[in-house]
Amino acid sequence: MSIMINGAAMSLPEDPRVSLLDLLREHHHLTGTKKGCNQGACGACTVLVDGERIVSCLALAMQYEGRAVTTIEGLADGNELHPLQQAFIEHDGFQCGYCTPGQICSAVGMAAELKRGAPSNVTGDLSADTIAFSRDELAERMSGNLCRCGAHNGIIDAIGATFAARPEVAA
Amino acid sequence: MTPFSYSRASDAADALRRATAGAKYLGGGTNLVDLMRETIERPAALVDVTGLSATIEERQGGGLLIGAATRNTAVAEHRAVRERYPVLARAILAGASAQIRNMATMGGNILQRTRCTYFYDDEGSQCNKRVPGEGCDAIEGFNRIHAILGASPACVATHPSDMCVALAALDATVHLRSAGGERVLPFTDLHRLPEGRPDIETVLEPGELIVAIELPPPLATRSTYRKVRDRASYAFALVSVAATLAVEEGRVKDVRLALGGVAHKPWRAFKAEDALRGQPATEQAFRAAAEAELAHAVPLHDNAFKIELTKRTIAAVLGELAGEAA
Structure with a gap:
């Protein structure tokens, strides 16, 4: 039984109680993914599974056998940051940084959703094929990631600068 | 978390075989895993049913059949759902x-x-849902988010789903499978009111599995969902309204209306629908229908505001749909 994490096959636990979050942090020492509420409310543990964003705290690791997980450690290209990581620095997208890995993984998944035309709660026309990377859309789509420092404006700025200007960056 | 065994079902028949006493079916885990971590749920075994049908099929006559393992995102994003069932x-x-x-x-x-x-x-x-007969601390406690319709002295909890409110308004049916065979139930008959047994939330038999949800052809092209909550996103409903409305020559030809955040189950507003059929599609008629539905609402000490809020939201949603239909 194995799972792909950032491109490498890794073992799954024998105990089905282990969450994907604890598998990453406690078993494989990938501590970039953070444990906030551990009940699906804060988004700090957001990772990508086959490109889709999920909260890893509510995911039993065993359910994800054979799937490909990308964490914050898997986004940079060697020493070169992912464009969104760089934008978080340039736009003050964080203060304490605890929510940041979840924010960035979530935004990468979000950009792919928006690019393929998935609607949101603030999308006016559900039949539209394309949806703009507007501030309202970005804020709504990122509502599952809380920042207690209140860096949300910088976060939305960073996401907008990365994907609105260059949609090709989105997966 | 209490120890449990985990297995993955390959199809519905396999899931039924694996669902021995004390087992629970596991979907995405977003509620069940949380409840297990809180030790409110303590299943002996989990049968993972995410590998079962996740397709959305066109039905003859214009409906849709949605496999029970389909992810919520996939349904909301599906072209036919967006165009024919916008409320969902x-x-x-x-x-x-x-x-x-x-x-x-x-x-x-x-x-x-x-x-x-x-x-x-x-x-x-104390909670009668967790321990039947123990008592309900919500009735005299902080009950701003609790029920105003269909509650009982045993339980004033609400059903939290938004999606279910739309399914109630759409005349959806649920396809069920058990060792005894298959059956199809109206969605509005699936969930129970609390009465004396709030721990029993649906009419599902032990081991019975939801395999699909069927949507009949839509009543009208116009339908919508409005949710009133404490913050603009990522919060449960205080009150929500799902509605679809057919207007002909200024009169309500037919209507479906369901409410969320107000009852132990997704609340189909049959009284308001009856009051509306044949009436002029006016604000006055919408308000009267809302009054009829809420006539027997019972407030708790923190949630009387929900009664007026529900009436206003019903009238606003119907007004929006009537405006579009004109």
Whole structure:
């Protein structure tokens, strides 16, 4: 039984109680993914599974056998940051940084959703094929990631600068 | 978390075989895993049913059949759902967060449990849902988010789903399978009112599995969902309204209306529908229908505001749909 994490096959636990979050942090020492509420409310543990964003705290690791997980450690290209990581620095997208890995993984998944035309709660026309990377859309789509420092404006700025200007960056 | 065994079902028959006494079916886990961590749920075994049908098929006559393992995101994003059942797409998109909608299945969303804070407070509160006969601390407690319709002296909890409110308004049916065979139930008959047994939330038999949700052809092209909540996103409903409305020559030809956040189950507003058929599609008639539905609403000490809020939201949603239809 194995799972792909950032491109490498890794073992799954024998105990089905282990969450994907604890598998990453406690078993494989990938501590970039953070444990906030551990009940699906804060988004700090957001990772990508086959490109889709999920909260890893509510995911039993065993359910994800054979799937490909990308964490914050898997986004940079060697020493070169992912464009969104760089934008978080340039736009003050964080203060304490605890929510940041979840924010960035979530935004990468979000950009792919928006690019393929998935609607949101603030999308006016559900039949539209394309949806703009507007501030309202970005804020709504990122509502599952809380920042207690209140860096949300910088976060939305960073996401907008990365994907609105260059949609090709989105997966 | 109490230890349990985990296995993955290859199809519905395999799931039924694996569902021995004390087992629970596992979808995306977004509610069940949380409840297990709080030790409110303590299944001996989990049978993972996420590998079962996750397709959305066109039915003869214009309906849709949605496999129970389909993720909420996939349903809200589906072209036919967006165009023919906008109320369902909007209800799903109004719920939870994108991450959770990516995980949550249709079946799991339907069977999620209340977010009553006393239900979750395993160590400090009494709750008839957790321990039948123990008592309900919500009735005299902080009950701003609790029920105004169909509650009982045993339980005032609400059903938390947005999606289910749309399914109630759409005359959906649920396809069920058990060792005894298959049956199809109207969605509005699936969930129970609390009465004396709030721990029993649906009419599902032990081991019975939801395999699909069927939507009949839509009543009207216009339908929508409006959710009133304490913050603009990622919060449970105080009150929500799902509606579809057919207007002909200024009169209500037909209407479907369901309410969320107000009762132990997704609340189909049959009284308001009856009051509306044949009436002029006016604000006055919409308000009168809302009054009829809420006539027997019973407030708790923190939630009387929900009665007027529900009436206003019903009238506003019907007004919006009538305006579009004109």
